[in-house]
Amino acid sequence: xxxxxxxxxxxxxxxGENLVLNCSFTDSAIYNLQWFRQDPGKGLTSLLLIQSSQxxxxxxxxxxxxxxxxxxxxxxxxxxxPGDSATYLCAVSPSSLEKQAGTALIFGKGTTLSVSS
Amino acid sequence: ETGVTQTxxxxxMGMTNKKSLKCEQHLGHNAMYWYKQSAKKPLxxxxxxxxxxxVENNSVPSRFSPECPNSSHLxxxxxxxxxxDSALYLCASSGSVNPQYNxxxxxxxxxxxxxx
Numbered sequence: 001x002x003x004x005x006x007x008x009x010x011x012x013x014x015x016g017e018n019l020v021l022n023c024s025f026t027d028s029a030i031y032n033l034q035w036f037r038q039d040p041g042k043g044l045t046s047l048l049l050i051q052s053s054q055x056x057x058x059x060x061x062x063x064x065x066x067x068x069x070x071x072x073x074x075x076x077x078x079x080x081x082p083g084d085s086a087t088y089l090c091a092v093s094p095s096s097l098e099k100q101a102g103t104a105l106i107f108g109k110g111t112t113l114s115v116s117s
Numbered sequence: 118e119t120g121v122t123q124t125x126x127x128x129x130m131g132m133t134n135k136k137s138l139k140c141e142q143h144l145g146h147n148a149m150y151w152y153k154q155s156a157k158k159p160l161x162x163x164x165x166x167x168x169x170x171x172v173e174n175n176s177v178p179s180r181f182s183p184e185c186p187n188s189s190h191l192x193x194x195x196x197x198x199x200x201x202d203s204a205l206y207l208c209a210s211s212g213s214v215n216p217q218y219n220x221x222x223x224x225x226x227x228x229x230x231x232x233x
Contacts, residue, residue: 004159031216036224043121043207043224044160051219089160093216104173105222107159 002027002094006108013080014116021075021111023090028068031093034105035064035075038087047088048075052095080115087112120144123208123225130198131233138193138228140208148214149191150222151183154205166191167214198232205229 003026013019023033032051036044048057048064050073056065063076077084091105121142130136142149151163165173166185180202182194191208207227212220 032219034221036222041205041226041229043123043226044209044222046221046223049219049221091160093219095216104162104165104216105160109157109159 002092002106004090004092004106004108006090006111008111009109010112012114012116015080015082017080018076018078019080021088021113023073023075023108025071025092027094028071029095030068031095033066033073033090033092036089036091038089038110044089082115082117085113085115120223121208121210121225123228125228126226127229129231129233130195132198135194135196137195138206140191140225142189142210142223144210144223146210146212146223147188148211149185150209151191151193152207152209154207154227160207165214172214200232203230203232
């Protein structure tokens with residue numbers, strides 16, 4: 001059974017610091033891995049999607065890497081800002097399911113990031 | 118107009134009430150989803166629709182009844198809920214339910230449901 005773990009559960013950093021959020025998954029049979037951001041009381045915003053054949057994706061100050069064989073992904077945030085404060089979730093789309101329908105994304109519990117000015 | 122719109126944003130209901138949550142997507146997507154987010158737990162997939170056809174029901178109690186009248190609208194009808202059903206209910210859409218197409222999910226802001 002696929003499980004997704006995110007460590008740490010919470011992280012506090014001063015503004016300007018570079019930081020790394022970690023995500024691990026137990027089954028390497030995945031189609032893709034996605035990183036989302038969730039602000040308090042809001043829905044999820046898709047940040048990056050890495051296909052299983054890719055090693056990394058970049059968007060602005062964000063860089064996500066994927067090591068499928070070891071079941072790990074990292075989200076690197078450069079020069080953090082107070083506006084980056086949010087909960088970051090990763091989710092995998094498992095490819096070992098028999099049924100085709102439904103993305104059936106498996107989510108981690110998230111890392112809550114606080115960036116102080 | 119944002120991509121995925123959910124109403125209401127907040128809902129308080131008694132255990133004997135009947136209410137409905139509404140979701141509308143303006144992205145031209147073919148797939149729509151209901152997720153439940155409870156405190157300290159990962160998001161749980163509830164239902165999946167592809168082109169108005171339900172393609173997945175993730176062992177959800179019958180007190181939750183989804184409806185998808187067209188590919189842009191999705192409802193979640195609620196009746197005789199329990200206090201443990203209090204949670205944030207999130208609607209999402211994607212271009213395709215087929216995970217091989219690697220379509221990212223787009224979420225609404227959710228409905229915060231409190232069952233008293």
